[in-house]
Amino acid sequence: MAGPGESSDYPRRMARSRSTDTSAPAGKAGRGPAGGAPGRSTGATAVSSSKTGKVGKDGKPKVKRLAKLKSQAGMIRQAYTLTYRNDPKLPWIMLIAFVVVAAAVELFGLLVFSSPFLFLPIAVLLGLLAALIVFGRRAQGSAYRQVEGQPGAASWVLEGMRGDWRVSSGVAGTREFDALHRVLGRPGIVLVGEGTPQRVRGLIAQEKRRIAKVVGDTPIYDVVVGDGEGEVPLKKLSTHVMKLPRNLSGAEVNALSKRMSALGGSRMPVPGGPLPGGRQMSVSQRQVRRR
Structure with missing residues (x-):
């Protein structure tokens, strides 16, 4: 049983013991969440998040070099x-x-x-x-x-072009595998047809009438893929399209793209990859093609 002197010092000793029993140091790692959870849990979260690696601006982990x-x-x-x-x-x-x-x-x-x-x-x-x-x-x-000569070859080339080109493959076609592709870019609208030239030119004329009210004064170019007179060979197609004059700004291309979306995209099935070797060949050689 404590004596009279000890009982008078007891509150002061308890106060000193409470002041020395501190929690985690002040700072972000020592602060708990708003709900009153201990500060130690926030520190653990920081440690666990640091182990996951760097995160990019989009919130996804960065790919290492x-x-x-x-x-x-x-x-x-x-x-x-x-x-x-x-x-x-x-x-x-x-x-x-x-x-x-x-x-x-x-x-x-x-x-x-x-x-x-x-x-x-x-x-x-x-x-x-x-x-x-x-x-x-x-x-x-x-x-x-x-x-070359396979259905969908022109679409394959157009989709591999460098730059901001919005390609709509197979917007029109025939049962004989003639196809028409629509390309939207800085030059304006480019209609690219592949197949028999006579039938392809008919598809181009129909598509021009269909989009005339939407595009307004936007330039429309037509290209027929082939080796005949007035036609563009497949191997020169991307170069031919990319050399067309730049008539629109980036903002005008975006505005035209919104108006063109009302017309819809592909209206016929176009082969996803014309190469006979399958999916792997199309991926690897597409990388070489873009250089």
């Missing part, structure tokens, strides 16, 4: 394999391009600076660049040769 490089390397390797099947001379042509360019750069270094090693790294890099350019050209040519 190494993963991107692996994905791109895999697509290039797949495109090389598919191109080599149709072009067995590909590795030899790439090797010749590498040797010729590297030798030319190295010879320049020898003649001008009299040093065999000064330009060696540059020669190797430029040789590799030349080999990659040759590979891209040959892969693109091989892809075009495989799809």
